[in-house]
Amino acid sequence: MASWGPGSALRALPFLSHGEHIYMVDTDGNKYMDWTCQAVCTNLGYTVPPAVMNAVTKQMSELAMAYGGLGNTEIRVRLGALLNELLPDEITGFLFPSGGSEANEAAMRIARRYTGRPKIVNMYRSYHGGSPGALQATGDFRRGFTESTGELPGFVKTFNPFDTIGKFSFGSTDAEKAQNALAYLEDQIIMEGPHTIAAVMFESIVGSGGVYVAPPGYMEGVREICDRYGILFIADEVMVGFGRTGTFWGFQNYDVVPDIVTSAKGLSGAWLPLSMVAVRTEIKEFFEDTPLGWGATYHAHPVSMACAYESIKFMLEGDMLNHAKKVIEPVLKEGIDALCAKYECLGNGRQIGAFGCMDMLDKYGNPVQQLDGSNCTHPDAVLGYRQAMKANGLYGFLRPPFIHCAPPLVISPDELREGFSRQDKALAVYADIVSKA
Numbered sequence: 001m002a003s004w005g006p007g008s009a010l011r012a013l014p015f016l017s018h019g020e021h022i023y024m025v026d027t028d029g030n031k032y033m034d035w036t037c038q039a040v041c042t043n044l045g046y047t048v049p050p051a052v053m054n055a056v057t058k059q060m061s062e063l064a065m066a067y068g069g070l071g072n073t074e075i076r077v078r079l080g081a082l083l084n085e086l087l088p089d090e091i092t093g094f095l096f097p098s099g100g101s102e103a104n105e106a107a108m109r110i111a112r113r114y115t116g117r118p119k120i121v122n123m124y125r126s127y128h129g130g131s132p133g134a135l136q137a138t139g140d141f142r143r144g145f146t147e148s149t150g151e152l153p154g155f156v157k158t159f160n161p162f163d164t165i166g167k168f169s170f171g172s173t174d175a176e177k178a179q180n181a182l183a184y185l186e187d188q189i190i191m192e193g194p195h196t197i198a199a200v201m202f203e204s205i206v207g208s209g210g211v212y213v214a215p216p217g218y219m220e221g222v223r224e225i226c227d228r229y230g231i232l233f234i235a236d237e238v239m240v241g242f243g244r245t246g247t248f249w250g251f252q253n254y255d256v257v258p259d260i261v262t263s264a265k266g267l268s269g270a271w272l273p274l275s276m277v278a279v280r281t282e283i284k285e286f287f288e289d290t291p292l293g294w295g296a297t298y299h300a301h302p303v304s305m306a307c308a309y310e311s312i313k314f315m316l317e318g319d320m321l322n323h324a325k326k327v328i329e330p331v332l333k334e335g336i337d338a339l340c341a342k343y344e345c346l347g348n349g350r351q352i353g354a355f356g357c358m359d360m361l362d363k364y365g366n367p368v369q370q371l372d373g374s375n376c377t378h379p380d381a382v383l384g385y386r387q388a389m390k391a392n393g394l395y396g397f398l399r400p401p402f403i404h405c406a407p408p409l410v411i412s413p414d415e416l417r418e419g420f421s422r423q424d425k426a427l428a429v430y431a432d433i434v435s436k437a
C-alpha cells in the first residue's frame with residue numbers, strides 16, 4: 001500500500017537498489033540525483049561515514065535495545081549533552097521519539113499538561129505530521145484526511161504572515177505584513193480566550209508548504225504575545241533543523257528562543273528513525289514530579305541515538321552549516337534565478353541556505369494548481385515535467401505548484417549546477433506544453 005496517494009501509484013515509482021553520495025540507483029541501473037533529500041531528510045546523502053557505521057555496529061553488539069521507560073543508557077546521556085550544547089542555554093530537557101509526527105504529538109501533550117490549557121494555534125500553510133493530532137495541527141490539505149473521520153477538538157488556525165500562492169495578503173511591505181499578522185494573531189488569541197491556549201506551534205520556516213520565511217519581526221512578535229498570555233512557543237524544526245537553512249536551527253534565522261523545539265530527519269541523517277523534543281528547564285523541572293503521560297516502545301532507541309550522535313558530529317566536523325550558507329546558497333540562488341528568468345511559466349524563486357523553491361505557473365502567470373492538487377490548468381504539462389525529471393536523472397518529491405530544491409548538504413557546487421541543468425531540460429518540457437495550451 002502507498003501512503004498519501006493511492007496504492008496503484010507505487011507501481012510507477014523507481015525500484016531502488018542502492019545509493020552513494022547524492023545519488024540513488026534503481027534495479028534497472030538508472031542513476032538519479034537526489035534533488036530534495038527524499039522528504040527533505042537524507043541531509044547527508046547515502047554514503048554513511050565509517051564513524052556512523054562503527055557506532056551503530058558497536059551499539060548493536062553491546063546493547064541493541066533498551067526500553068526508555070525501564071533503563072537509562074550512556075548514549076542517551078551523551079546525545080542529550082551534545083544537543084544541549086547546540087541549543088540555547090534555556091533548553092535542557094529531551095525526549096527521543098522515533099519520527100516527526102510523534103515528536104509533535106509529544107510536544108503538544110507537554111504543552112497541554114504544563115499549561116493545563118487545551119488549544120494549539122497553527123498556521124494554515126503548514127505540515128506537522130500524519131498522526132491524528134499532528135495532522136489536525138496541520139493547515140494544508142492533508143488535514144482533510146483526519147477531518148473525514150471527525151475533527152479533533154483543540155486546534156485553531158491562523159494565517160501565515162507572508163504572501164503565499166493564495167490571494168490574501170497582510171500588506172505590501174514586510175513590516176506591514178509582520179505588524180498586521182501579529183495584530184490578527186493577538187486578536188484571535190483574545191477572542192479564543194488566552195486561558196484556553198496552551199501553545200502556538202509553527203514551523204520555523206514553512207517547508208513542504210513552499211519554503212517561506214516569516215517577515216522580520218514576526219516571530220519575535222509571536223514570542224512577545226506568547227509571553228504576555230502565558231502561552232508556550234513550539235518551533236517545529238522537523239524539516240529545517242540540523243542545518244537545512246544554513247543555521248543549525250531554523251529559529252536562529254530570527255531573534256527568538258522557543259519553549260519547545262521538535263526535530264527529526266537530519267538528526268540522524270535519516271539513516272535510522274529518530275526524533276527529538278527539547279524543552280526549557282522550567283518545563284523539564286515541572287515534569288520531575290508530575291508524570292508526562294507520554295510513551296513509546298522505541299523512545300530513546302540506543303542504536304538510533306548512536307547513529308544520531310555520530311551523524312551530528314560528522315555534520316559539525318564537515319562544517320556543513322558554512323557549506324550550506326556560503327557555498328550552496330549562492331549556487332542555489334543563481335540556479336533558481338536563472339530558471340525563473342528563462343521560463344515565463346516559472347516564478348517566485350526563493351531560497352535560504354540549502355532550501356529553495358519555485359512556483360510552476362500557468363500560461364497566465366497563475367499557480368498551475370492549488371497545493372491540494374485542485375484546479376490544475378495544465379495536468380499534461382505537470383505530468384510531462386514529472387516524467388522528464390525522471391528521464392533526466394532527477395529524483396525527489398514534487399508537489400505542484402512548488403518545485404522544492406533541497407539537495408543533500410554534502411553536494412558540491414558543480415554537482416548542484418549539473419542538477420540545475422537537468423532541471424532546465426525537464427522544465428523545457430513543461431514550458432513547451434504550457435505554451436501550446
Ligand SMILES: Cc1ncc(COP(=O)(O)O)c(C=O)c1O
Pocket residue numbers: 039099100101102104127128129130203207208236237238239264265
Ligand atoms: C515540519 C514537519 N513537521 C513534522 C513532520 C512529520 O514528520 P514524520 O514524517 O517524521 O512523522 C514533517 C514531515 O515532513 C515536517 O516537514
